[in-house]
Amino acid sequence: MWAIRLEMAGCGCDPRRNDIMGKTAPLPDQMSKTYNAGEIEQPLYRWWEIEGYFKPRIDPSRKPFVISMPPPNVTGALHLGHAIVSCIEDALIRYHRMTGRPTLWVPGTDHAGIATQNVVERELAKEGLTRHHLGRTKFVERVWEWKRVFHQRITDQHRRLGVSCDWDRERFTMDEDLSRAVREAFVRLYERNLIYRGAYLVNWCPRCGTAISDLEVEHEEEDTSLWHVRYWTEEGDRYITVATTRPETILGDTAVAVNPSDPRYGDMVGRKVRLPVINRLIPVIVDEVVDSSFGTGAVKVTPAHDPVDYEMGIRHGLPVINAMNDDATMNREAGPYQGQDRIECRRNLVADLEAMGDLVKVEPYHHSVGHCQRCHTIVEPRISTQWFVRTKPLAQPALQVVRDGRIRIIPERFTKVYYEWMENIRDWCISRQLWWGHRIPVWYCDGCGAQTCSRVDPTECPHCGSHAIHQDEDVLDTWFSSGLWPFSTLGWPEKTEDLDYFYPTSVLETAYDILFFWVARMIMLGLDMTGEVPFDTVYLHGLVRDEEGRKISKSLPDAWRYDPLLVIEEYGQDALRFTLLTGSTPGNDMKLSQSRIEANRNFANKIWQAARFVLGNLDGRAPEFVPPAKPLAPDAQVNTADRWILSRYHRLVGQVTRLIDGYQLGEAGRQVYEFLWGEYCDWYIEMTKVRLRDRDQASADAARRVLVYVLEGCLRLLHPYMPFATEAIWQYLPHRGQALIVAPWPQGGAVDDAAEEQIGTLMELVRTIRNARSEYGVEPGRRIAAIIAAGERLPFLQEQASILEALARLDGGRLRLEESLDSTPDKALALVVGGLDCYLPLASLLDLDRERARVRTDLERLAAETARSEKLLANRDFVAKAPQVVVERERDKLAGYHERREKLQEQLHSLSS
RNA sequence: GGGUGCGUGGCUCAGUUGGUCAGAGCGCACGGUUCACAUCCGUGAGGUCACUGGUUCGAGUCCAGUCGCGCCCACCA
Numbered sequence: 001m002w003a004i005r006l007e008m009a010g011c012g013c014d015p016r017r018n019d020i021m022g023k024t025a026p027l028p029d030q031m032s033k034t035y036n037a038g039e040i041e042q043p044l045y046r047w048w049e050i051e052g053y054f055k056p057r058i059d060p061s062r063k064p065f066v067i068s069m070p071p072p073n074v075t076g077a078l079h080l081g082h083a084i085v086s087c088i089e090d091a092l093i094r095y096h097r098m099t100g101r102p103t104l105w106v107p108g109t110d111h112a113g114i115a116t117q118n119v120v121e122r123e124l125a126k127e128g129l130t131r132h133h134l135g136r137t138k139f140v141e142r143v144w145e146w147k148r149v150f151h152q153r154i155t156d157q158h159r160r161l162g163v164s165c166d167w168d169r170e171r172f173t174m175d176e177d178l179s180r181a182v183r184e185a186f187v188r189l190y191e192r193n194l195i196y197r198g199a200y201l202v203n204w205c206p207r208c209g210t211a212i213s214d215l216e217v218e219h220e221e222e223d224t225s226l227w228h229v230r231y232w233t234e235e236g237d238r239y240i241t242v243a244t245t246r247p248e249t250i251l252g253d254t255a256v257a258v259n260p261s262d263p264r265y266g267d268m269v270g271r272k273v274r275l276p277v278i279n280r281l282i283p284v285i286v287d288e289v290v291d292s293s294f295g296t297g298a299v300k301v302t303p304a305h306d307p308v309d310y311e312m313g314i315r316h317g318l319p320v321i322n323a324m325n326d327d328a329t330m331n332r333e334a335g336p337y338q339g340q341d342r343i344e345c346r347r348n349l350v351a352d353l354e355a356m357g358d359l360v361k362v363e364p365y366h367h368s369v370g371h372c373q374r375c376h377t378i379v380e381p382r383i384s385t386q387w388f389v390r391t392k393p394l395a396q397p398a399l400q401v402v403r404d405g406r407i408r409i410i411p412e413r414f415t416k417v418y419y420e421w422m423e424n425i426r427d428w429c430i431s432r433q434l435w436w437g438h439r440i441p442v443w444y445c446d447g448c449g450a451q452t453c454s455r456v457d458p459t460e461c462p463h464c465g466s467h468a469i470h471q472d473e474d475v476l477d478t479w480f481s482s483g484l485w486p487f488s489t490l491g492w493p494e495k496t497e498d499l500d501y502f503y504p505t506s507v508l509e510t511a512y513d514i515l516f517f518w519v520a521r522m523i524m525l526g527l528d529m530t531g532e533v534p535f536d537t538v539y540l541h542g543l544v545r546d547e548e549g550r551k552i553s554k555s556l557p558d559a560w561r562y563d564p565l566l567v568i569e570e571y572g573q574d575a576l577r578f579t580l581l582t583g584s585t586p587g588n589d590m591k592l593s594q595s596r597i598e599a600n601r602n603f604a605n606k607i608w609q610a611a612r613f614v615l616g617n618l619d620g621r622a623p624e625f626v627p628p629a630k631p632l633a634p635d636a637q638v639n640t641a642d643r644w645i646l647s648r649y650h651r652l653v654g655q656v657t658r659l660i661d662g663y664q665l666g667e668a669g670r671q672v673y674e675f676l677w678g679e680y681c682d683w684y685i686e687m688t689k690v691r692l693r694d695r696d697q698a699s700a701d702a703a704r705r706v707l708v709y710v711l712e713g714c715l716r717l718l719h720p721y722m723p724f725a726t727e728a729i730w731q732y733l734p735h736r737g738q739a740l741i742v743a744p745w746p747q748g749g750a751v752d753d754a755a756e757e758q759i760g761t762l763m764e765l766v767r768t769i770r771n772a773r774s775e776y777g778v779e780p781g782r783r784i785a786a787i788i789a790a791g792e793r794l795p796f797l798q799e800q801a802s803i804l805e806a807l808a809r810l811d812g813g814r815l816r817l818e819e820s821l822d823s824t825p826d827k828a829l830a831l832v833v834g835g836l837d838c839y840l841p842l843a844s845l846l847d848l849d850r851e852r853a854r855v856r857t858d859l860e861r862l863a864a865e866t867a868r869s870e871k872l873l874a875n876r877d878f879v880a881k882a883p884q885v886v887v888e889r890e891r892d893k894l895a896g897y898h899e900r901r902e903k904l905q906e907q908l909h910s911l912s913s
Numbered sequence: 914g915g916g917u918g919c920g921u922g923g924c925u926c927a928g929u930u931g932g933u934c935a936g937a938g939c940g941c942a943c944g945g946u947u948c949a950c951a952u953c954c955g956u957g958a959g960g961u962c963a964c965u966g967g968u969u970c971g972a973g974u975c976c977a978g979u980c981g982c983g984c985c986c987a988c989c990a
Contacts, residue, residue: 034952219987226990244990257990291990299990308988367989381988413917420916420986513985547925549983583926583938588918589984593925595939602952613949662929670927670937678937685949767956774956780945865934877970886932886971893933 025731035608037572040728053741054164056102065096065103066505068486073112074147075119078157080562081544081552086161087577089509091720098745105165106489111174113437113478136435143436162723171489173481181488182438182481190453194390201310204382205372206328210433211386217379219368226365230358231273243295248346251334252323255301260286278335304383387431394524395425409538411587430477437475445469483521486534505535512540542589574722575601582669604725611729614707617692625708626734631749632709637702643755645684649710650749669721690802713746758796761834768833769808776845785814789821789837830907855908869894
């Protein structure tokens with residue numbers, strides 16, 4: 001309220017916005033009694049969005065900060081695993097926006113080819129339909145419908161998560177302009193022969209009915225069998241036994257291989273053996289890859305169904321016999337097994353072998369089996385004509401930019417993982433036998449057979465002029481379009497203003513599990529297409545797991561529990577975000593626990609309450625306490641407590657800024673939490689209470705100034721971590737400017753070691769007295785007397801006497817502060833704190849035996865510490881080699897021990913007398 | 914087979930250039946209706962920082978190895 005009046009009064013804020021919009025934050029006139037996230041979040045979000053705070057102001061003189069949001073798949077709604085992405089990125093975006101950089105966050109969604117096609121096919125299956133019942137056009141329409149529904153759900157969820165992205169720049173991978181980018185990239189690669197088509201052994205998912213890339217195959221260890229099968233020679237005079245994990249592929253065998261130096265099979269080489277059941281003759285060959293010590297030392301060779309055998313087949317010019325259909329049923333080559341499913345065929349074939357007596361043995365075997373990432377069906381290696389990207393030439397520059405630091409990966413250890421993968425990269429199969437996705441821009445002429453790759457759809461064959469041309473049926477791997485995301489979203493291949501100003505982007509933030517799928521491909525394609533790195537920093541976060549440690553994903557049966565909206569409704573977005581941000585470290589997984597979210601909801605309430613306290617004590621003169629634009633400098637009015645909290649706060653600003661710049665978001669957030677709760681609320685607010693009620697207006701106003709200044713600054717520090725609560729509170733507090741979301745990031749200021757040291761002693765004294773009271777069972781409300789020999793701290797304690805009384809519940813009339821005492825007070829509980837003696841005359845409660853025991857225990861502990869310290873200082877190496885400050889600190893410590901020991905001994909003496 | 918992460922009080926986890934007596938939240942025990950807050954306040958118990966060895970004046974923090982758990986990569990028929 002007054003913020004607006006201040007602006008009108010020309011307090012240095014920008015009134016223009018007010019004149020235009022004339023709107024203030026949509027909040028109740030007064031702060032509610034407790035923090036209620038539900039009442040503030042959505043109105044604030046809408047307000048921010050309407051006010052245009054999410055949009056960058058292009059300033060050619062400044063380097064922008066840009067993030068491309070990893071586009072969620074439109075397969076379904078977001079779960080908590082997605083929430084961490086939004087929270088981390090929004091925190092980075094908000095931080096950089098506050099530092100004044102033009103800041104852009106580009107949102108969007110991914111068509112997710114195979115995944116989305118699968119979910120829609122599952123929907124169809126419920127109606128008893130397959131995509132073939134609908135046909136390609138109808139089916140694709142159906143997927144678009146699905147996309148519309150879930151795109152809406154996802155953006156709604158994103159808004160609830162508070163993401164401050166520029167919605168006007170939102171993109172979808174199958175938007176027209178992004179599809180144009182896909183085609184451009186394809187054509188460029190094609191023209192340079194970096195994309196080729198051919199029949200090779202690929203990973204085939206029989207259920208999805210498509211080829212998939214190596215990355216999409218998930219290997220899992222399984223217990224299966226190793227079948228030993230006898231192959232008889234052509235003449236039937238001898239046999240050779242081979243061992244296999246996949247007997248059904250026997251039907252596609254075209255050789256048996258042994259190691260050339262294996263003495264057992266020397267005379268078999270060159271002979272022919274007969275495949276069981278189907279009786280086809282195949283040669284026995286030699287090849288170095290055969291390990292004589294494995295199994296029988298003889299291996300069946302099936303080039304059409306095994307990668308190793310495929311290579312071997314090429315080396316030896318073996319025929320390639322594909323024994324299976326697309327759906328993994330056996331084909332004509334399988335003879336009597338034709339039509340059977342591969343599993344069924346295996347069972348039957350094994351039974352037949354056994355009946356024939358050619359199954360020598362079956363041993364239990366443990367090995368890894370490839371499964372389809374999307375449907376978990378066992379993948380079948382299979383010869384198939386597909387499109388590939390030649391990756392080696394793209395990988396070289398992609399390796400180089402990470403090696404020379406043009407791209408930095410955080411945490412650094414993933415750099416090695418990246419190198420490893422890039423160095424051993426294999427060609428990327430990019431064609432998919434699906435209907436949902438970017439169609440491959442290649443046409444075949446039915447007349448001359450020419451193949452044409454084109455940016456625009458051709459109407460005739462450029463070679464023979466025939467109109468009988470047809471486009472390749474396949475679509476591209478969804479990651480092909482994702483790989484262009486950082487620049488396709490900014491308008492590439494057009495030379496747009498956005499591309500010019502915002503590209504390369506700054507940070508690519510995502511989960512480590514898509515480092516290869518996405519990050520690596522963006523780097524390769526980004527460099528190749530734009531000649532620049534697509535981003536300079538890769539920040540990888542860990543996976544969110546549930547309380548049992550399972551990776552949160554849509555396939556979890558109880559995934560509904562992990563709908564971010566349910567959590568937000570119960571605890572508020574800020575609580576969820578703060579938990580995700582502070583509960584994890586870069587690259588490490590986190591278990592999300594409800595109790596932690598609850599604790600952070602409580603933290604939001606704690607700040608809310610602190611603000612209510614501060615506001616309630618501004619004495620109706622709020623505008624007077626608007627924090628200065630520059631760091632608050634201590635003046636004559638402030639006392640040691642003020643100087644202490646200012647010093648602590650300024651230190652905090654430096655720490656938090658340094659930590660965020662170093663991508664240690666969690667630690668930064670925790671530090672603000674600890675400062676606000678543990679120092680500002682627990683101590684500083686308590687210390688001001690006495691003064692605020694005092695007659696000394698100058699002192700009270702100093703406290704008000706400091707209270708507002710520090711709290712307002714902390715809200716700014718915390719805004720990236722709790723955007724809604726901080727914005728709401730900030731709006732109520734005296735502030736300058738229109739909105740916290742665009743307020744400047746705090747500047748650090750002077751630190752005051754002396755004040756910190758003095759207040760530290762005061763806090764320790766208070767704690768020690770409270771401890772004694774608690775141990776002795778002094779009623780909490782009872783004011784007790786105290787006698788303190790303060791030595792050189794006397795002036796300080798005199799200044800803080802009323803605070804000491806309040807915090808330790810002392811009786812002001814019976815608090816004696818002296819420089820030193822002539823004699824030890826009688827029948828008093830004696831405490832030694834930071835070089836001063838404190839006596840609590842609790843005669844009636846005093847238990848001499850107990851006190852003596854306590855002092856003795858103290859002395860013992862002290863003796864051990866003293867010994868350790870003396871030994872350390874006696875060590876000439878330590879004194880010579882350790883830094884001066886460390887040695888000094890140790891000396892001070894030892895001096896303190898000696899002083900304390902003397903005092904304790906005096907006490908023991910007086911207790912004994 | 915290669916690589917990598919983790920192993921810190923009952924639970925979940927912080928602890929980044931090695932330097933006070935190792936921290937937090939939750940849980941636990943005891944005590945609290947003082948005008949910001951019971952979504953709270955005060956006090957307390959609880960840890961040989963997996964193990965072994967090394968580097969160092971000094972190691973939870975660096976190095977080597979061992980054990981346990983997890984993950985990633987890999988043409989183990």
